[in-house]
Amino acid sequence: MEKTIPVVTKSHSYEIRIVTQGLANLLGEIQRVWSPRKIALITDENVGPLYAAKVQQQLSKGGFAVQLITIPAGEASKSWEFLEKIIQQLAAGHFSRHDGVLALGGGVVGDLAGLAASIYLRGIAFIQVPTSLLAQVDSSVGGKTAIDLPTGKNLVGTFYQPDLVLIDPAVLTTLKRRSLVEGYGEVVKCAALVGGNFWQLTGNIENYQAIRQAAAELIEASVRFKAQVVAADETESHQRQLLNFGHTLGHAVEQAAAGRLFHGEAVAIGLYQLSRLFERRHLTAAKTTAQIAVRLKAVGLPLSDPQLGTPAFYQALQHDKKISNQQLTLIYLKQIGQPDFYRRPLNQIITWLQQELLTTGK
Ligand SMILES: NC(=O)c1ccc[n+]([C@@H]2O[C@H](COP(=O)([O-])OP(=O)(O)OC[C@H]3O[C@@H](n4cnc5c(N)ncnc54)[C@H](O)[C@@H]3O)[C@@H](O)[C@H]2O)c1
Ligand SMILES: O=C(O)C(=O)C[C@@H](O)[C@H](O)[C@H](O)COP(=O)(O)O
Numbered sequence: 001m002e003k004t005i006p007v008v009t010k011s012h013s014y015e016i017r018i019v020t021q022g023l024a025n026l027l028g029e030i031q032r033v034w035s036p037r038k039i040a041l042i043t044d045e046n047v048g049p050l051y052a053a054k055v056q057q058q059l060s061k062g063g064f065a066v067q068l069i070t071i072p073a074g075e076a077s078k079s080w081e082f083l084e085k086i087i088q089q090l091a092a093g094h095f096s097r098h099d100g101v102l103a104l105g106g107g108v109v110g111d112l113a114g115l116a117a118s119i120y121l122r123g124i125a126f127i128q129v130p131t132s133l134l135a136q137v138d139s140s141v142g143g144k145t146a147i148d149l150p151t152g153k154n155l156v157g158t159f160y161q162p163d164l165v166l167i168d169p170a171v172l173t174t175l176k177r178r179s180l181v182e183g184y185g186e187v188v189k190c191a192a193l194v195g196g197n198f199w200q201l202t203g204n205i206e207n208y209q210a211i212r213q214a215a216a217e218l219i220e221a222s223v224r225f226k227a228q229v230v231a232a233d234e235t236e237s238h239q240r241q242l243l244n245f246g247h248t249l250g251h252a253v254e255q256a257a258a259g260r261l262f263h264g265e266a267v268a269i270g271l272y273q274l275s276r277l278f279e280r281r282h283l284t285a286a287k288t289t290a291q292i293a294v295r296l297k298a299v300g301l302p303l304s305d306p307q308l309g310t311p312a313f314y315q316a317l318q319h320d321k322k323i324s325n326q327q328l329t330l331i332y333l334k335q336i337g338q339p340d341f342y343r344r345p346l347n348q349i350i351t352w353l354q355q356e357l358l359t360t361g362k
């Protein structure tokens with residue numbers, strides 16, 4: 001498979017290349033956008049030993065000077081500590097504005113490396129080579145970068161578009177089952193927003209093995225949709241908020257679970273629980289939640305968590321970025337393929353959630 005999807009935004013335009021075995025020809029792909037320069041190759045402790053040498057060898061052959069920076073795997077690395085460590089290493093390596101950062105890893109590496117690239121020297125060039133399903137379908141596209149704060153997810157970050165996103169579905173063969181499945185949580189989110197053939201496609205995913213088999217198709221459908229949304233509203237003034245479907249409850253439960261839940265698992269909980277609440281109010285069409293639940297359960301994604309509705313959950317929820325003037329915008333589905341915005345005072349939404357979770361359980 002070889003597909004090119006353009007992303008056109010106000011700040012920067014670039015291509016997403018989906019190329020099976022693309023890592024084997026990484027040099028050719030990089031040379032499409034970058035002349036020889038110094039590259040900080042940022043990866044994590046799981047991905048580095050699998051793929052960094054292959055990447056490094058090719059780049060060196062093409063006259064690029066590579067400095068490898070490896071961070072610990074996992075969400076905890078999206079922190080001031082690792083952001084500072086990366087920036088210090090860029091400075092120690094005398095990286096200039098002519099040089100670049102290449103993120104090789106999952107969403108954690110991409111979000112952190114992207115943030116470092118966007119603020120070091122007020123911005124140096126950046127390329128994403130996403131290696132997890134979640135990063136290939138979602139986080140490598142659209143330019144959101146971030147670290148977390150103890151109070152909430154992604155509370156520090158920038159919008160900073162890369163020069164290229166190179167997606168090689170073949171690297172998913174080494175991804176552990178739990179990470180593959182969590183990435184699929186974001187795919188179900190996209191498919192529910194889009195509806196039609198994309199939604200039908202997820203209806204065929206009856207177990208986690210089917211995710212692997214359909215990976216290239218799922219990646220392309222997700223990325224095409226996300227590219228369109230980002231092109232229309234790069235900095236999330238309105239339409240891009242749709243991509244946050246499931247994330248208000250999802251981010252809050254992820255934060256409250258303190259590392260126990262992966263992001264895509266928390267999103268799955270958020271999708272299901274939010275749809276359930278809206279369906280009970282007849283704002284979402286009957287049986288929508290059941291269709292979402294079937295897809296999530298088929299691959300073993302969770303629908304609930306003990307942290308839902310705890311004080312820590314409500315604390316985290318109050319840091320949602322869709323809050324302004326004490327009003328929160330929730331994204332919900334009128335039906336599959338028909339998302340909409342629901343904006344109400346934050347305290348009203350919290351009271352509603354508290355009542356519903358008490359009445360109907362989790
Ligand atoms: N910027 C955005 O638009 C955006 C969108 C969605 C999610 N995110 C963020 O992305 C993060 C989650 O990303 P993630 O799910 O990729 O997590 P992750 O980066 O922690 O990767 C998951 C695990 O898989 C390993 N891994 C990755 N690729 C591998 C491969 N090919 N083979 C073997 N192991 C591999 C990683 O080392 C890690 O242990 C969260 O922080 C979330 O907030 C950002
Ligand atoms: O790209 C976007 O926009 C998204 O909302 C995609 C989400 O899947 C992703 O988790 C994003 O990082 C959430 O951003 P946040 O601004 O809600 O922290």
Ligand SMILES: [Zn+2]
Pocket residue numbers: 138186247263267
């Ligand atoms: Zn997400």
